[in-house]
Amino acid sequence: MILTVTPNPSLDRTYEVPSLGRGAVLRATGDRVDPGGKGVNVSRAVAAAGVLTTAVLPLGGASGTLIAELLGAQGVDVTAVTVAGQTRSNISLVEPDGTLTKINAPGPELTAEESRLLLESVRTATGDPAWIAACGSLPRGLAPEWYADLVARAREAGAKVALDTSGPALTAALRAGPDLIKPNAAELAQAVGRPLATLGEVARAAQELRSRGAGAVLASLGADGQLLVSAEGTFHGTAPVAAVRSDVGAGDAALAGFLIAGGTGPGALASALAHGAAAVQLPGSAVPVPADLRPEAVRVTENPPPDLRLSAPAAP
Incomplete structure (x- = not known):
């Protein structure tokens, strides 16, 4: 069983539009509504694979109620902390070539009591999870150290933790020793404070974060695939994509694939790439x-060429 924690969930509305013109009336060619937030997406992908999952999240208002209903219909068990604020709604506009324009609302501000209840809900959620995946931005009201507290509590209870966040929240959580972190190239560059232009530079940045507390680093590199740096070694993988329709939640699906396959080694990396x-x-x-x-169609290699340049170098 995989338990996910999403401190700032959302109701995601996606519209497919022929083109995006500022100031124009846009007529969508397709639309859908999904429960959103990084951890929520991980749980949805885990459930779609037929694996048990529980999503722990704060929910408030009509949008929060709808998120719980949609997750339940997709086979995700929900442990909700009721909050006074309204759960946010995000909007994504997707053009035919896959270009994404996204508007993310800030979400409600959690009180100190709601923050405490959310941490307690992680401890008391049913089941004995193989992994706890803590994912996404922190809502207003939660200090950057909130994830560090979560990781420390989980580790004390003997649970393995995968963390997907960025900025000060990631930096603070490293000291608590998450078993896995999953930054993208830009987030990794920000964490080490320097640009990353080659696979070798990405690998060295990942090793630096390992020296600061992370057990393993699964770096998402967009069109350049993914790089896994762990005690087992350095592995790089790619998977062909015929056409990108939408990359919303793709990194979350990759994390789900990685954890479903055991959360370690080149086999898990191959599963992440396929998802x-x-x-x-x-x-x-x-x-x-x-x-x-x-x-x-997935290709994974050990010790990839360090001078292989990224198609989109990352700046801090």
């Missing part, structure tokens, strides 16, 4: 099911 590649070819933040995956 991420399938996700970007689906509309909105739809998550892949096993029939969408093409594991035979």
